[in-house]
Amino acid sequence: MSRDHDHHGQTPPSDIALRVKALESLMVEKGLVDPAALDAIVEHFEHRVGPRNGAQVVARAWADPAYRQRLLADATEAIAELGYGGGGQGEHMVAVENAPGLHNLVVCTLCSCYPWPVLGLPPVWYKSAPYRSRAVIDPRGVLMEFGTELAPEVEIRVWDSTAEIRYLVVPERPAGTEGLDEAALAALVTRNGMIGTALL
């Protein structure tokens, strides 16, 4: 979305939009922020990070058993091998792997902790009160709201990100993908699959 939207949009700017604009101009005027740095930060989150990074990590783990071992043993280093991990919210990574009969689900009940370098910014629902409150007490009910139904005998492990450890779910590799290369495998990996609210 371009900044011009503010000036040419169909709806008048909201109260919060006006307050944000006023604070930005004040901070710029006082030399507290560089407006070009703000543009560069926005550009980073719109175009440089996002779930495509995490999908490459998962695809590599599926395709390369040695990489999978490194990822499960030390996800921070394994993710850094692919060039991701800088800029905060990915300092200490743990990869948790789904398997037949075992499903992992990630939440942050206290705020919105999320692995930015591999998944980008969290979706609104991840930061919302309904998800944060119920993922720990009723994971099956929450999964049903995503259309994900698990058999009663499947074990669910919920990971509440209460410290600076960030979790990445490695989904099960879909059947019938034996002939696919890493790029084709990565295209199958969804953001929700790497949070644990979806199966692939």
Added chain:
Amino acid sequence: MNGVHDMGGVHGLGPVAPETDEPPFHADWEQRVLAMVIASPTRGNIDAGRHQRELIPGADYLRISYYEKWFEALEAMLLQGGFVTPEELTSARSDPAAPKATPRLKAQDVAPAFTRRGSYLREPPAPAVFAVGDRVRALNLHPAGHTRLPRYVRGRVGVIERVHGAHVYPDTHAHTGADDPRWLYTVRFASRELWGLGAAERDSVSLDLWEPYLERA
């Protein structure tokens, strides 16, 4: 603090509303808030920032959006740090007598900042008390300040699943800025230990908890 932000296990907050093809931002002002928070001179203490958002009055916390919380906390921290005055916030104009600052983050520093890897790991103050497999109870603590020990595990027994080393301790760091490193553990709780017999027998919830939150069980 026992705030509304500590919402694990609360009922009545509605269904989850997933959005198809969700964009990174839903309005331009959200982008600017995120960028301002990251570039602001108040940035640097993640725990102080979290605590500032927890201090938003409970009814407002539940009503306003995520980036509105970030904005409210940013304004509060700019005021507390003396970076802006209440008069400047009201008028949206800089006091002409105030000296002009130099931005902490320049445009050319942004890309390197996003490739730099940080760490919350610090030199341990003492050997770790617990080891993988130990049974531990989360203490029944109710600090009025910042903590990362959710209410829903206090008093409950779990098992140490992973030892992460000594990490910056949020309960101290949020308030004084000191790292005060403490051992950090992943502790796994059976869902039935937390929620009773209504939970599935094999399910579990794992949390990352610092040593001062735990005792041997």
